[in-house]
Every structure is written in structure tokens, then in C-alpha cells.
Amino acid sequence: MNTWIRVIILNLFFAGLSVAALAQPDGMARIEGGTFMPFYSSTEDSITVDPFYLDKFAVTNAEFLEFVKANPEWRRSNVKSVFAEDGYLKHWAGDLDLGSDAEKIKNSPVTNVSWFAARAYAQWRGKRLPTLYEWEYVASASHDKPLASRDKEFVQKVLDWYSRPNPETLPRVGQGKPNVHGVYDMHGLIWEWVQDFNTVFISGESRGDQGELKQFYCAAGSSAASETDKENYAAFLRFAFRGSLEADYSVGNLGFRCAKDNQ
Amino acid sequence: MNLIEILVKNIIIVIVCTLAVVGCLPKQDNFQPENAEIVGEQQAKLTLPPEVPPPIEREDATKLIVDLEVVEKEMRLADGVEYTMWTFGGSVPGKFIRVREGDMVEFHLKNHPDNKLPHNIDLHAVNGPGGGAESTFTAPGRETVFSFRALNPGLYVYHCATAPVGMHIANGMYGLILVEPWEGLPEVDKEYYVMQSEFYTEGGYGERGLQPFDMDKAIEEDADYVVFNGAVGSMMNKNAITAQKGDNVRLFVGNGGPNLTSSFHVIGEIFDKVHYEGGSRVQENVQTTSVPAGGAAMVEFITEVPGNYILVDHAIFRAFNKGALATLAVSGEEDENIYTGQQLDRVYQPEGGAIQELPQEKRAIPTASTTEERIEFGRETYMSVCQACHMADGSGIEGAFPPVAESDYLNEDPDRAISAVVHGLQGEITVNGETYNGVMPRQNLTNEEVANVITFILNNFGNEGGEVTPEQVERVRQQEASTS
Numbered sequence: 001m002n003t004w005i006r007v008i009i010l011n012l013f014f015a016g017l018s019v020a021a022l023a024q025p026d027g028m029a030r031i032e033g034g035t036f037m038p039f040y041s042s043t044e045d046s047i048t049v050d051p052f053y054l055d056k057f058a059v060t061n062a063e064f065l066e067f068v069k070a071n072p073e074w075r076r077s078n079v080k081s082v083f084a085e086d087g088y089l090k091h092w093a094g095d096l097d098l099g100s101d102a103e104k105i106k107n108s109p110v111t112n113v114s115w116f117a118a119r120a121y122a123q124w125r126g127k128r129l130p131t132l133y134e135w136e137y138v139a140s141a142s143h144d145k146p147l148a149s150r151d152k153e154f155v156q157k158v159l160d161w162y163s164r165p166n167p168e169t170l171p172r173v174g175q176g177k178p179n180v181h182g183v184y185d186m187h188g189l190i191w192e193w194v195q196d197f198n199t200v201f202i203s204g205e206s207r208g209d210q211g212e213l214k215q216f217y218c219a220a221g222s223s224a225a226s227e228t229d230k231e232n233y234a235a236f237l238r239f240a241f242r243g244s245l246e247a248d249y250s251v252g253n254l255g256f257r258c259a260k261d262n263q
Numbered sequence: 264m265n266l267i268e269i270l271v272k273n274i275i276i277v278i279v280c281t282l283a284v285v286g287c288l289p290k291q292d293n294f295q296p297e298n299a300e301i302v303g304e305q306q307a308k309l310t311l312p313p314e315v316p317p318p319i320e321r322e323d324a325t326k327l328i329v330d331l332e333v334v335e336k337e338m339r340l341a342d343g344v345e346y347t348m349w350t351f352g353g354s355v356p357g358k359f360i361r362v363r364e365g366d367m368v369e370f371h372l373k374n375h376p377d378n379k380l381p382h383n384i385d386l387h388a389v390n391g392p393g394g395g396a397e398s399t400f401t402a403p404g405r406e407t408v409f410s411f412r413a414l415n416p417g418l419y420v421y422h423c424a425t426a427p428v429g430m431h432i433a434n435g436m437y438g439l440i441l442v443e444p445w446e447g448l449p450e451v452d453k454e455y456y457v458m459q460s461e462f463y464t465e466g467g468y469g470e471r472g473l474q475p476f477d478m479d480k481a482i483e484e485d486a487d488y489v490v491f492n493g494a495v496g497s498m499m500n501k502n503a504i505t506a507q508k509g510d511n512v513r514l515f516v517g518n519g520g521p522n523l524t525s526s527f528h529v530i531g532e533i534f535d536k537v538h539y540e541g542g543s544r545v546q547e548n549v550q551t552t553s554v555p556a557g558g559a560a561m562v563e564f565i566t567e568v569p570g571n572y573i574l575v576d577h578a579i580f581r582a583f584n585k586g587a588l589a590t591l592a593v594s595g596e597e598d599e600n601i602y603t604g605q606q607l608d609r610v611y612q613p614e615g616g617a618i619q620e621l622p623q624e625k626r627a628i629p630t631a632s633t634t635e636e637r638i639e640f641g642r643e644t645y646m647s648v649c650q651a652c653h654m655a656d657g658s659g660i661e662g663a664f665p666p667v668a669e670s671d672y673l674n675e676d677p678d679r680a681i682s683a684v685v686h687g688l689q690g691e692i693t694v695n696g697e698t699y700n701g702v703m704p705r706q707n708l709t710n711e712e713v714a715n716v717i718t719f720i721l722n723n724f725g726n727e728g729g730e731v732t733p734e735q736v737e738r739v740r741q742q743e744a745s746t747s
Contacts, residue, residue: 087376087404160475163347163434165335166377191379233427233478237380240426244381244402251403252376 025260028053029182036137036147038235049137054130055257056183057173058109058190059121061098064089065106067121069096074117083116087250107172109190109255115247118193118256127258129195132242134259136235139186141179149235158234161188166253193256197242294445296414299324299365306330307368309358312492313504315454315515316361319443324365331358332373333382333401333423333436340462340488341495341586343471348435348493349382349423355493356458356519357421357438362388364416364445369408370395376404382431386411387419387557388440396424416444418541418559420517429521433463433481435493437519439559444543451563452510459527459554459576459587460493460519461486468585484522489581491574491589498574498589506566508595513563514574520556526577527554527562529591531570536563551577566593568602610702628711634718634730641719644712649720652703657724663701665694668724677717677731681739684713710736 033051068075068089075095079088090112093099098106113121115129122128130138142148149155174184245251302323308316309331334353340346351357362368372384381402385394389411398409423436439458463481464474468488480487491497498504506512518525528551537549541559546552554560566572574589575582582588597604631637646655649667653659657668667673672694673680682688687705691698708716710733717731 156475159478162379163476165337165347165379233430236427237430241381241402244400244425249402249405251405253379253403 025053027056028260029056029178030262031134031138031181031183034137034146036140036149038133038136047133047137049134051262052130052134053260053262054134054138054181054183055127055259056178058185058192058255058257059118060107060173061092061110062106064110064113064121065096065098067124071120071124074120079117081248083248084114085248085250087112087252088114088117090250091252101169104169108170109173109185111170111190111252111255112250113193113255114250115193115197115245119195121256122258125258127260129193129256130259132194132196132199135186135192135194136238138179138181138183139238141181141183141186143177143179146180155234158187159237162234162237170253191238191241191251191254193254194242197245198247294365296324296365296445297412299445301326301367304328307360307362309352309360310456311352311354311358312356313455313457313498315359315441315456318447318450319361319363321363324363324367324445326369327362327366328369328371329360329362330371330373331360331384332375333378334375335378335380337473338435339494340464340474340490341469344464344466344469344495345473346434346462346464347473347475349378349380349431350435351384351421351423351438355435355437356456356460356517357436359438359456359515360421360440361443362413362440363443364413366413367410368413369410370399371406371408372399372401373406374401374403378403381425382423382436383407383425384421385424386421386440388413388415388417388421388442390414393424394421400425413442416442417543418442418515418517418538418561420519420557420559422519422557429481430476430478432519432521433461433476435460435519437517439515439517441515448513451513453504453506453512454515455504455512456515456517457491457498457504457574457589458493458517458519459489459491459525461521461523461585462488462490464488481521486523486581486585489523489576489585489587491587495586496588500590503571503590503592505592505594508566508569508593508598510566510593511563512566512591513561515559515561516552516554517559518554518556522556523576523578523581524556525554525587526551527560528552528575528577529562529564530573530575531568532564532566532572532591534562534564537561566591566595568598569593569595628709630711631715634722637715637718637730638722639719640712641715641717642723644708644716645719648706648708649716657720659694661697663699665692665697665699666724667720667726669695669726670724671695673720674727677721677729678735678739680717680720681713681731681736682742684708684717685736685740710734710740 031052031054033049035046035048037046072078076089076092077095119129140147140149142151142154145151170190173189176184176188178184179186300323302325304326305328307327307329310316331351333349333351335347335349337345338348338355348355374382381400383396383399383401385396387394389395391411395409395411399407401407419440419442421438421440423431425431437458437460439456463477464487465477466474488495516527534549534552535547537546537552538544538561539546539552541561552560552562570593572591572593574591576587629640631640652664653667657666659666665672672692683703684706688703691700713736714731714733720726721729721731
């Protein structure tokens with residue numbers, strides 16, 4: 001190969017890299033768009049997700065503390081009850097005090113935050129919450145496959161986490177392996193809020209729900225391929241969890257991470 | 264007595280009689296649970312299995328408050344086997360709830376903040392959508408409340424109905440609620456709570472460690488464990504349920520499933536009464552009753568004879584291979600009028616009184632050239648022919664099969680042992696001070712084999728040694744069969 005051409009190609013390559021690095025918001029992973037099948041759908045209605053950015057890690061207690069310092073209306077004692085119920089940030093010792101375990105929990109994901117509070121945090125950071133489909137798309141990736149919902153080991157790990165009660169103190173974020181998109185802890189750490197958590201409605205009476213939910217119910221119960229079934233159940237548990245929420249709830253194992261449009 | 268007097272007297276008699284009859288009748292003759300007046304308010308007392316809350320003594324329907332907390336935690340499924348159970352009240356099955364027909368039950372479902380998942384409850388005793396499930400979908404760290412009127416007396420299953428329902432049930436979310444008829448159930452001496460269910464684990468039965476739920480097996484209905492009250496051996500040995508001889512025992516039997524129907528049976532008992540399907544009808548004199556998944560039955564019986572009574576799912580491999588066993592231990596005096604215990608145990612000889620001959624296939628018999636070889640070949644014969652009765656260590660079985668170890672009977676005169684083998688032996692003998700009165704069948708062995716096996720015995724088990732030759736065996740064989 002001609003040396004000149006090689007140099008030009010190399011230069012173009014590095015230029016491309018630096019452009020990408022500039023465009024990449026801090027602490028976020030660029031998610032290339034893609035298509036996936038939510039657990040309840042058939043091949044015809046697979047979902048396409050456009051490229052976007054997603055936080056590599058869930059928002060931590062320390063980060064959320066910065067937010068409430070800057071935004072007094074989101075401190076525990078000030079927050080309007082319509083935006084956050086009683087349990088809001090209850091694991092903290094005070095408005096701006098993480099308590100005696102501060103060192104231990106500062107890098108753990110913040111939980112006991114309402115959807116309203118999570119959304120306000122995201123806006124303050126110039127971001128937004130991921131949509132349900134964006135979240136599910138990224139969550140269907142294992143550390144080496146973009147779509148791992150048929151990977152038996154991956155699915156079993158996810159199911160195992162759903163089956164275990166919470167640890168007393170949540171571990172810090174980012175301890176595991178990132179998935180193929182470079183995102184950590186989509187499974188195995190906490191539940192996460194999404195922008196439209198309540199658009200897919202699951203009532204308490206899951207067996208009688210009509211329409212969409214009936215579809216879920218059949219999807220989870222009737223498929224013949226056993227690995228698909230398992231993944232169905234894992235996704236089913238997530239959808240059921242989201243269905244039990246209201247936007248003002250604060251739950252001990254429910255936190256969030258932020259997303260950003262690709263511009 | 265004039266006519267008016269008679270008339271007045273009769274009227275008085277009629278009134279008195281009427282009053283008497285009315286007085287004898289229960290206070291609420293036409294009891295309508297939906298219209299029963301609610302008097303006061305009470306907290307329901309719930310119990311862990313196998314206990315049952317005491318009968319309800321109240322005269323009136325009340326507002327009954329039931330608090331049930333969902334707890335997800337690791338629990339024992341079998342020795343060395345743990346499982347993450349999702350529980351109603353901290354146990355599998357969940358706490359027993361006892362209400363009375365006509366009560367207004369205010370149900371509080373609390374989902375512990377440390378739990379991962381939302382849960383709800385469908386009580387089969389409820390008339391209303393989802394049996395309460397619709398009103399109790401509860402995120403971790405929250406509490407929901409709904410009320411229902413207990414309209415239908417009977418024994419009912421409750422369970423979680425959150426998606427995916429099968430998984431919530433398979434992980435332990437079921438229990439029983441009794442709606443006592445307003446007039447109460449007949450008094451009994453003992454009441455117990457027994458609930459069957461299955462578990463589907465990644466590892467097979469008994470595989471140690473924390474076992475995750477196996478969805479594939481659950482779909483195939485291929486259970487690893489079928490158990491009573493949430494674990495293998497939950498009601499065995501020191502945890503057995505108990506009664507006295509003559510007690511009237513009532514078992515509240517439920518089946519949480521998720522898949523299998525129970526063929527519920529108590530070995531050695533006949534159910535005097537079964538409220539089959541948990542309903543109002545009573546069947547009498549029942550051996551085995553079907554308890555469907557998501558169903559229940561009340562069974563009653565009198566414990567006539569002391570002893571251990573084993574509760575099983577009579578789909579019997581579930582009992583002996585998957586854990587569906589429990590014990591009811593009944594204490595008290597024997598009653599030979601009902602059951603004598605063993606009266607006789609002897610060898611059954613279809614060919615009459617003669618000593619039996621055990622047929623054996625033709626074998627190639629090696630010839631021993633040294634005593635060592637004779638002992639070695641004899642060992643093989645002993646292991647294949649003799650050890651079933653005389654035991655591998657020659658100790659025999661006391662009272663049935665005499666020992667050949669340190670045996671005075673053998674050492675004093677090996678010919679007696681040879682004779683026993685070639686002719687068989689019947690009648691009383693004394694070995695090491697113990698009297699045996701059994702039958703040893705004649706063994707179909709060659710002289711060589713007999714010589715080998717007796718030599719083996721003489722040189723083992725603490726005996727005094729020696730060697731028996733085939734010629735010696737032949738000589739004994741030619742003698743008449745000895746009877747002593």
C-alpha cells in the first residue's frame with residue numbers, strides 16, 4: 001500500500017475517533033440503534049430503537065445528593081407529597097445527610113426515589129429518562145451479544161437475581177462486566193424507572209386483563225421453545241413490577257439512570 | 264272444667280311449647296351472611312403450619328382485620344437444600360386464616376420493603392373480581408387493603424396471582440383460609456393444617472445448595488419435590504403432629520400445586536368424614552381423597568390405635584422419592600379389640616412341611632487346590648448365598664437367623680453346619696445361648712462349594728479355624744438329615 005494513502009487513512013481514522021470522543025457525553029454509552037422483540041410480541045411487531053446515549057451507571061447516592069443540594073425543592077423535607085410519597089430517600093439520615101453509612105453507600109445506586117424526582121434529576125443534568133423500549137433493548141444485551149434473550153446462562157442469571165431478596169446494603173455501581181454496549185448493571189443491582197413505565201398496563205389481576213396483557217399472559221405461558229419461555233418470564237417479571245408502580249412511589253430497590261438523544 | 268277453661272289452657276300450652284321450641288333453636292334461624300349485623304372489630308389471629316387458630320367462639324359477625332405480610336427469604340427445602348421462598352407470613356404454606364361466615368374481613372396485604380417483587384392475593388373465599396387480586400397489587404414496601412364479606416362457609420386456598428402466576432405459586436405463595444359456618448364446626452380434639460405443593464429445582468431431588476427455580480421443569484410438570492408444609496420432613500420425627508388414642512382429629516388439607524393433584528391418604532387410618540373439595544357435603548369412610556391444585560378438603564378421623572400414621576400423596580413415588588411424607592404420632596394404650604399387632608411370623612411353605620430346596624442354576628465350580636483358595640472361593644459363595652440371612656459380618660439377626668460369627672454351635676462340631684447346608688435345618692437350636700426356632704432351607708451347593716464356604720466361615724468372623732474337605736461333606740450328605 002502506498003505510504004501516503006496509509007497515512008491519510010490513519011489520520012482519518014484518528015480524526016473519526018476524536019470526533020466520536022467529543023460527541024460522547026460524559027459517563028454515557030452510545031447505543032447504536034437496533035431492532036428487538038419484546039417478550040410478548042411476534043416477529044411482525046418487533047421494535048426498532050433509534051440511536052441514543054445511556055448512562056453507563058445507575059445514578060448514585062452521591063450524585064443525587066448534589067441534585068438535592070442544588071434543588072432545595074427536592075429535599076426530603078420540602079418535596080411536595082404529590083411528587084414523592086413518605087418513603088422518599090428514607091435511607092438517608094437527613095435532607096443532605098447520607099448517614100453513618102455514607103462512605104459505604106455514596107457510590108451505590110440511589111433508591112427510594114419517585115419517578116417525578118428521577119425525571120427532575122435527569123432534566124437538571126440536561127438528560128431524560130430512557131423509554132421503556134430503549135431500556136429493554138439495552139437490557140437484552142449480554143456482555144458479548146447484543147441480543148442475548150436466548151442465551152440460557154444470561155437468562156438464568158437475570159432470573160436468579162429476581163428470585164433473591166435484596167441485600168441489606170446495595171453494592172456500588174459498576175462492579176460487574178459491562179454489556180456489549182458498555183453499560184453496567186442493567187441486571188443484578190436494582191430495578192430502574194423508565195420514562196413511560198406505566199404505558200404497558202398490568203393490573204393486579206394479571207389473569208383477567210384484556211387486550212395487551214392477555215397477549216403477555218399467553219406469551220409467557222404457551223411458547224414451546226423453553227429458553228424463550230424463560231426469557232419471557234424474566235421480562236414478564238419486569239413488566240409486572242413496573243405495573244405495580246405509581247409515579248410518586250419510592251421503593252427500596254428502585255433507582256434509575258439517564259438517557260440522552262443522539263444529536 | 265268448662266269449655267273456656269279448656270280453651271285457655273290449650274292456648275297456654277301452645278304458647279309455652281312454641282316458646283320452648285324457639286328457645287331451643289339457634290338464635291339466628293335464617294342466617295344470611297350478607298345481612299349479618301357486624302358487631303365490633305377484631306384482629307384475626309393467624310397461625311404458622313401445622314397449627315390452626317382456635318375455633319371461633321363469637322356469637323356475632325364482626326369486622327375481622329387480617330394482616331398478612333409477604334416476605335421473600337431463603338428457607339430449607341430439604342436437608343442441605345435451600346430455596347428462595349416467596350411467603351405469605353414467613354412460612355410455606357402461608358399463615359392459616361380463620362374467619363366466620365358473615366364476617367366482614369378487612370384484608371391488609373403488606374409487601375416487605377426488602378422484597379424484590381410486587382405481589383397480590385387471590386383468596387378463593389372471596390366473591391369478587393380476582394378474589395381480591397385486583398385490589399391488592401402491591402409494590403415492595405407498600406400495603407394495600409380491601410374488604411370482603413365471608414359468604415360461603417368452607418375451606419379455601421389463597422395464593423398470589425401476580426404475573427407470572429405460576430412462578431409466584433411455585434415459589435411458595437399459597438395458604439388456607441377457613442370460613443367457619445356461623446354455627447361453628449363440630450368440636451374435635453385436634454386440628455392441624457397440612458398443605459401439599461411441589462417444587463421445581465435446577466438440581467435433582469436432594470442436590471445440595473441453594474437451588475434456583477426451574478421454569479422448564481415447571482412447564483413440563485416434572486416436579487423434583489412434592490412436600491407437605493413446604494419442606495421434606497417438615498412433620499417428621501420431633502416435628503410430627505401428635506394425638507392421643509381416641510382423639511377425634513381434623514386435618515385441614517390444602518394443595519397449593521402449582522400443577523399436581525394430591526391423592527391424600529393416611530396410612531393405617533380411614534377418614535370417618537371428608538368434607539370433599541372443602542365444601543359442605545360430607546362423604547364417610549374414605550381411604551384416599553383427591554385434593555386438586557388450588558383446592559382443599561377437611562378430613563376427620565378417630566385415632567383408635569396408637570402408633571405412627573404416615574400422611575402421603577398416594578401417587579406413591581411422590582411420597583417415597585419426592586418427599587410427600589408426614590407423620591401423625593398417636594400415643595396411648597394398645598387395644599387388641601381393634602388391632603392386635605403381629606401375632607405370628609413364620610416361613611410360608613407352599614410345598615407343605617418339608618424342608619424347601621432352593622433351585623439354582625448350573626455353575627462352573629472351580630476346584631480349590633489350597634486352603635487359601637478354598638477360603639477365597641468360599642467367600643464368594645458366602646456373599647451370594649449366605650449373607651442375606653447371616654449378614655455380611657456373620658452376626659445373623661437376633662431371634663430369626665443365628666450368628667455364624669464366634670458361633671459355639673459351629674465351632675463345636677462343623678459337621679452340624681455342613682448338615683444344615685446340605686440337608687437343611689428345622690427345629691430348635693441354641694447358638695451362643697440364644698434359642699432359634701426357624702427353618703433353614705437346604706442349599707443346592709456341590710460338595711466342593713460347601714467345603715469352601717464352611718472353611719471360609721471357620722476361618723473368619725472370629726471362629727476357631729480349620730478346613731472342611733469335599734470328602735467330609737460327602738460323608739455328612741450320606742447321613743440322615745439331622746433335626747437338631
